[in-house]
Amino acid sequence: MINWLVKWSPAFGIVCLIVGAxxxxxxxxxxxxxxxxxxxxxxxxxxxxxxxxxxxxxxxLEEIILGFFLAxxxxxxxxxxxxxxxxxxxxxYPFIIASQTVPIIVIAPMxxxxxxxxLAPKIIVVALISFFPIVVNTVDGMKSIDPDIQKLxxxxxxxxxxxxxxxxxPSSLPYLFSGLRVAIAISVIGAVIGEWVGSSEGLGYLMIRxxxxxxxxxVFAAIIILSFIGxxxxxxxxYLERVxxxxxxxxxx
Amino acid sequence: MEKIVDNHISIAGLEKTICQDGxxxxxxxxxxxxxxxxxxxxxxxPSGCGKSTLxxxxxxxxxxDEGDIxxxxxxxxxxxxxxxxxxxxxxxLPWRSVKDNVILGLEIKGVxxxxxxxxxxxxxxxxxxxxxxxxxxxxxxxxxxxxASFLRTVMTEPDILLLDEPFSALDALNRSRxxxxxxxxxxxxxxxxxxxxxDVDEAIMxxxxxxxxxxxxxxxxxxxxxxxxxPRNREIVNDSSFVKLKSKILSxxxxxx
Numbered sequence: 001m002i003n004w005l006v007k008w009s010p011a012f013g014i015v016c017l018i019v020g021a022x023x024x025x026x027x028x029x030x031x032x033x034x035x036x037x038x039x040x041x042x043x044x045x046x047x048x049x050x051x052x053x054x055x056x057x058x059x060x061l062e063e064i065i066l067g068f069f070l071a072x073x074x075x076x077x078x079x080x081x082x083x084x085x086x087x088x089x090x091x092x093y094p095f096i097i098a099s100q101t102v103p104i105i106v107i108a109p110m111x112x113x114x115x116x117x118x119l120a121p122k123i124i125v126v127a128l129i130s131f132f133p134i135v136v137n138t139v140d141g142m143k144s145i146d147p148d149i150q151k152l153x154x155x156x157x158x159x160x161x162x163x164x165x166x167x168x169x170p171s172s173l174p175y176l177f178s179g180l181r182v183a184i185a186i187s188v189i190g191a192v193i194g195e196w197v198g199s200s201e202g203l204g205y206l207m208i209r210x211x212x213x214x215x216x217x218x219v220f221a222a223i224i225i226l227s228f229i230g231x232x233x234x235x236x237x238x239y240l241e242r243v244x245x246x247x248x249x250x251x252x253x
Numbered sequence: 254m255e256k257i258v259d260n261h262i263s264i265a266g267l268e269k270t271i272c273q274d275g276x277x278x279x280x281x282x283x284x285x286x287x288x289x290x291x292x293x294x295x296x297x298x299p300s301g302c303g304k305s306t307l308x309x310x311x312x313x314x315x316x317x318d319e320g321d322i323x324x325x326x327x328x329x330x331x332x333x334x335x336x337x338x339x340x341x342x343x344x345x346l347p348w349r350s351v352k353d354n355v356i357l358g359l360e361i362k363g364v365x366x367x368x369x370x371x372x373x374x375x376x377x378x379x380x381x382x383x384x385x386x387x388x389x390x391x392x393x394x395x396x397x398x399x400x401a402s403f404l405r406t407v408m409t410e411p412d413i414l415l416l417d418e419p420f421s422a423l424d425a426l427n428r429s430r431x432x433x434x435x436x437x438x439x440x441x442x443x444x445x446x447x448x449x450x451x452d453v454d455e456a457i458m459x460x461x462x463x464x465x466x467x468x469x470x471x472x473x474x475x476x477x478x479x480x481x482x483x484p485r486n487r488e489i490v491n492d493s494s495f496v497k498l499k500s501k502i503l504s505x506x507x508x509x510x
Contacts, residue, residue: 062438075388085312087353146342146344148340148342149344149346151309151314151338151340152338152344153338153361154313154314154333154334155312155313155314155333155334155336155338156334156357156358156360156362156409157333157334157335157358157361157362157409158334162361166346166357166360167346170346170348171348173348245348246349246389247348247389247391248347248348
């Protein structure tokens with residue numbers, strides 16, 4: 001624990017610096033709290049409204065995790081198909097890239113119209129923006145195998161399916177985890193956007209509802225919780241990488 | 254089945270041309286080679302003489318444009334997977350422990366994991382790997398990696414072993430140590446071995462006959478018989494006939510352009 005605190009002390013230092021300067025600025029300039037609430041009033045709001053915030057946090061967390069898992073499954077299946085068949089690669093890859101050029105903020109309201117109001121459209125929005133880094137990284141990983149290792153597998157009598165399962169899948173894992181780290185960070189944004197276009201609960205909904213009511217403390221409270229979710233899930237994935245891909249981690253250090 | 258034919262591998266008139274930078278490039282030009290059962294043959298030559306192409310063709314990874322290859326008991330299609338081929342790099346899989354790397358060939362052939370472990374167990378000692386069975390490859394020294402790679406190649410019990418400059422990635426001291434180790438190991442091995450190298454000492458020390466190749470396009474320049482029987486003593490390097498053979502081979506290599 002002590003080691004951990006020492007290791008991350010630069011980050012804590014920056015947080016203290018920003019929070020301190022912010023508190024001072026609000027105090028000296030006498031900025032009204034609906035315009036910019038002071039850190040202490042945001043903290044008070046988090047403390048006072050914790051049960052309400054918790055309820056919304058759980059909803060958003062559920063959307064993030066379900067959407068992320070959907071993205072993981074779809075991403076890995078697509079990447080495998082792309083690496084196993086050149087025809088599939090040529091047929092699908094352009095559309096996968098094109099799907100990322102359509103602004104999610106345009107698609108999200110359409111999803112609401114098509115599938116309705118509920119958990120499903122939010123999960124799809126999260127999955128839509130987070131599957132892309134997963135596919136791209138996994139494809140790169142599967143294609144990064146040394147041609148000499150391929151030769152080795154052939155001379156040992158390995159068939160295509162064995163090369164895929166014994167070589168391509170394990171060698172893609174470190175790349176997959178890089179993709180997952182990017183994906184988890186942007187899936188938080190996805191969940192918020194999904195809630196903005198139509199919902200009655202979640203941290204994104206809370207932000208959208210609190211702003212016109214000049215409850216700016218709540219907006220900031222939601223932002224802070226969202227960043228904790230993002231950092232926490234990122235750390236969780238890094239931990240899982242150490243468990244599942246120990247060789248890559250050991251090599252790096 | 255009793256094998257009655259003396260020549261284990263016979264190759265005649267092998268030709269191979271590849272396309273490089275838009276033009277055809279002849280790599281092998283009429284290569285003849287014959288190897289008897291249990292014989293150890295070295296192929297010596299400058300870089301780019303087509304040694305690796307030759308091995309690829311024998312292993313079944315590549316096809317010649319012209320020429321015949323006859324490997325006793327194997328038709329062309331079944332060569333792939335039956336000829337053991339150890340490449341220059343160790344090619345150990347970083348996500349597998351030494352033990353799991355070594356059983357890769359057995360695993361591919363469908364041997365169960367438990368049985369495979371039992372089969373490799375007795376070899377760790379003589380391959381200098383005992384105590385490191387569960388290590389990941391990146392924790393091993395260069396010599397150990399190369400020995401693990403060699404063990405993986407022999408575990409599938411191929412009749413023919415192709416070794417492509419197996420020691421070239423090592424420093425001089427480790428290389429000579431590994432050569433001596435291989436010299437001892439070869440006494441107990443029945444396989445036919447084709448060793449590609451550009452180290453003349455290595456070739457003389459380890460093999461029964463030496464094929465010297467010319468640079469591109471690759472041709473066989475001369476075939477030298479090594480005047481020592483096996484098992485061999487490491488002291489042969491000081492022998493006058495060793496030095497004589499070495500200077501003869503070196504003159505072949507130096508004289509060509």
